[in-house]
Amino acid sequence: MKIRIPPVIQIYILGTISLLLAVLSLGIALDQAYLGLRLTPEARSTAPARIDGMRIDAVFPGSPVAGLPGTGIPTLLSSLAALADSDGKVLSITPEDLIEEPDAMDSYATMDAFFARQDEISKMLRNDAVTLEVQFLDESRFFTIQPARQRPIRSLPFAFWLQITVGLGGVWIGVWIWALRRGDWATRCLAFSGAGLMVSAFPAAIYSTRELALPADLFRALSSLNHLGAFAFGVGMIGLFMVYPRRLFQPRWLVFPALVLGTWFVLAHLGMMESPVIGIHMGVILALLAIVILVGLQFRATRGDPRDRAALSWLGLAVLVGSGAFVITVIAPHLLGIDAFLSQGVAFVFFLLVYVGVALGVARFQLFQLENWAFRILFYVVGVVLLLSIDALLILTIVDERVPAFALSLLIVALVWLPLRDTLARLILRRREPARADRFRKIMDVALTPPERDQQNRWQVLLADMFNPLSLVHGVDAGAPHLREDGLILALPRVHTLPPLELRFADGGRRLFSARDLELATEMTAMLAQALESRAAYEKGVSEERTRIARDIHDNIGVQLMAALHSPERTRKDIMIRETLTDLRDIINNASNPDMSFDEMLADLRAQIAEQLFIAGVTMKWWAENAQALALPLQSAHMLRSIIREAVQNALKHASPGRMDISVRFTRGRILVSVSDDGNGFEPARVQHGNGLANLRDRIDAVRGVVRIESSPKGTRITAEIPLSKSMKEDT
Structure with a gap:
């Protein structure tokens, strides 16, 4: 017997797995030796001083370096020039030690040497003590410290969290759509590409935001996973446009891009390509070119089908803009032998645009035959995930006990996510006011318009907007709306002071009035009559209340004030004035609360x-x-x-x-x-x-x-x- 798991449960299971992988990535990033320096290879000072090593951009409070007694390392004008261990071994530090992506190197030998040097620095930092050579205005200073065994979470830069968010966003949106259309090859390819993005982004988040160095074996494994995820993303996107929105190839052909890119990946990691740049980056560009070609073929196949063409335009634009922006800013410059235009960690946000575009396409064009109900599932799941994530974060950071942390996370979700969810629903789903409510508002506008202020004209404009008659003229009151001359005329009765009307030739003369039109007209006239009656009753009540107030003031207030004015006794005068004020207050209170x-x-x-x-x-x-x-x-x-x-x-x-x-x-x-x-x-x-x-x-x-x-x-x-x-x- 085949067990079918409900979509929401599948989303929870796969979402939980992705969260566990994110937590694992966080643990690996934190489980590294830590000095407390933020280093940058770029010079940020115009001072005429020799700069060796890497610029010290900041010193984190509470770090091993910050705890040096009476020294303090000046930032911006200082640089980390070398490291030395207790045995006297010295390693000079260069800007190349902080390269963000090693696969941009010009040869495999250079990349191997880079990993070996990273391993050497990492082992030195894990020794009992290390001496830092810091240069400041051509003067070298030496500080011996004990590096921390673990990196604090507050030292992780924004780029780390951005890449983790991109990975989670990609896999969650892909899984969300796949879980609702599990038998569709297009949604399977989308989910596969989202998983590939996660596999690529999580390792990159670890090594691209390292403080200085990682062990060689770990760095190699993370780099390989990053490349594997990038190729998997390409396979998923190629497969997607092979079958969506039109099936250009049978599903069995989906294995072809997987074999081609998989073979390319293996050859690149066996060192059988000319260089890492050719092996990795050229493979990514070829995958993008394949996507462009398939989008063009889909564009041709969807001619004459506006719905499929609109879906293709939106989805293709999202994928090409997101993937293309990453290739242009990061991949292409490396192939040309120049520095990337944008940090890889920041450029990962372009991939998130792909999946956000897919989600918006579901709302606007019903991509993958999904309706707006799919977003209710997504918003519900996101709320639960946020609750658990905030709860875990609070326990790891500021709240030690389980119950207060859960209560606080529940409060945060209730105060932040629920209002934000409604706002997102209005923006994404473009909720519109129901037609009936809109008609009621317009009818109330007519009813509240004074007769002397063109109430009749507003009523006629409303009828013209609803029925678009070829002509609208005064008619004869027949007591109720009815059709005449087999639907050529829709006759409306007198409504209070508004005269009877005849609407002739519906929809600009292109059709007859139908039974539905008669039903709608009957509803509108009844609503208007009720609104006008309510207004008349309100005005009558206002008039009667004005009369009552005037009578009370004339009969009571005036007489009492006159008596007080002529009273010779001061005590009596005071009493009568107090009574008059009391009566005046009663009159005011009675007007609002009879x-x-x-x-x-x-x-x-x-x-x-x-x-x-x-x-x-x-x-x-x-x-x-x-x-x-x-x-x-x-x-x-x-x-x-x-x-x-x-x-x-x-x-x-x-x-x-x-x-x-x-x-x-x-x-x-x-x-x-x-x-x-x-x-x-x-x-x-x-x-x-x-x-x-x-x-x-x-x-x-x-x-x-x-x-x-x-x-x-x-x-x-x-x-x-x-x-x-x-x-x-x-x-x-």
Whole structure:
């Protein structure tokens, strides 16, 4: 029975293997003797001084060299001229010792001598102690140090991480596409080329960013792997264009480029070519020429097929630009006997452009018959890989414990990768707003345009954009959209103040209106009608609220301010001004929140009354029962405040009380209020019309409430019942 592994699991497995290889490369790069110098063969100073060896560009803090007591090595003007071991053996240092790529040498003998010299320097650095001869302005200084056994991770340059990233990016994108189309020879070739890029980039990252030297056997092995990966990349790309987008050759012919380039690789490493430059670099250029020829053949084969031609143009451009840029800046100069235009470590980024171009081609042209759903898998896998990678990095660097490191990495992924993923999805997949949402936005623009500002013209422009009729004229209102004359005319009804219209000859006269057009028109008119009704209701509400605010200001604020202005008593004047400010605040709050919370309103009212009584020197007892957090209707809230405030004001003005008791109780859909004092009392029958209590009685009668006033020389008691709405009674 054949076991089929899901694509996501395959991506995880192969992605994990590539990460392990990256970690192995990192371990090899760090497992080298370390001085703490950043050396460069290029001179960076115009000082008239003799420079032997290699320029010291920087001294890393905390390194063996930086720990020399009282010396310090001046950078930029200093150079490392020689090394000496404890036995007195001296090795002069030359700029050739830091050659980035040994296969650029003019003969195999020269390359062998280079590896032997690298081995000699590496062994000297691994001894117990080494003496550095440093030249500074024609003066030699000697420093004896103990090289570190391992190189710290912070000393690895940007080029190292760049090459590791390129290798991972190439293999991940290749594996991602192959896992979703495993039976396709084109995706197999793409994945093979990505693996070749990884095999080439990882070793190059190690030896091209070394501090000074590597053991010969290790250097040779890394160099051979780099060449093998480069040839494998070429085999994969040649095979890709042999079968994609059109099958120019049968799959069995894919073995041919593998045999040719494989043979070339073996001959080059057996020293049977004229030189390493011819053996390695000429093989790479021949592979690129084969790719160019195959792209040309594919271009010819895709004539008359715009889809395949577009896919070929995008994919071919990505491969030729990425690979060609590397050949022009690094390979070709070596063949011509001149220095490379760009560092090989930095030039590797051109290969990453190839695979980024492939990923973008999947989004734009559905390369390899993949749709946008493929990116959801990719983004998910990348998120998990980032989580594990950041977790491992934190444990290796700054966080010692496993759980805090995982929690921190999870936080970083959540805060950085998830928003970045959405941004990438929008940029790569070019997500567009759904047509329905776009129509709704345009219809809302029509509905929100005031009639006097050409609302009708906007509606007609929208219809013209949607249906492109040959003519659009005023019609007769028929109550609903309908087709006439077998689809020649689409008739639309009146929508509020917008007149009925007739759309004639759809799509510029090239077709009849269809049932789908009628369905769309019905949906649009219904949406517009609903939007216009909502706007009319909103404007009506705004008008009613303006009227309410104006009435409240006229009936309450104006009267209270006038009374305060003419009041001879300072205390009374202050109280009335405070009440006026409170009413003004209530008016503003009610405009934005017509239904008030019962318990919050009582707390606010209690604070107001307590302040008034405190100023007057009166003790207050406040008691509330069943003060729930329910929404109190505006009229009931206003009535409750008026009863309590009016009762308190009358007592302070006429009864000179020393104590007041106030209780509020909510029960059976009613609010029961009681306000009593121990003041002088009065005769209720003598209450005149216009008095505050009389006005209050009239207002309670208007809402079918009940108010009772009881007074004697020992005090006054006012009780009232305020009924609530029917819906609130049912809720309670």
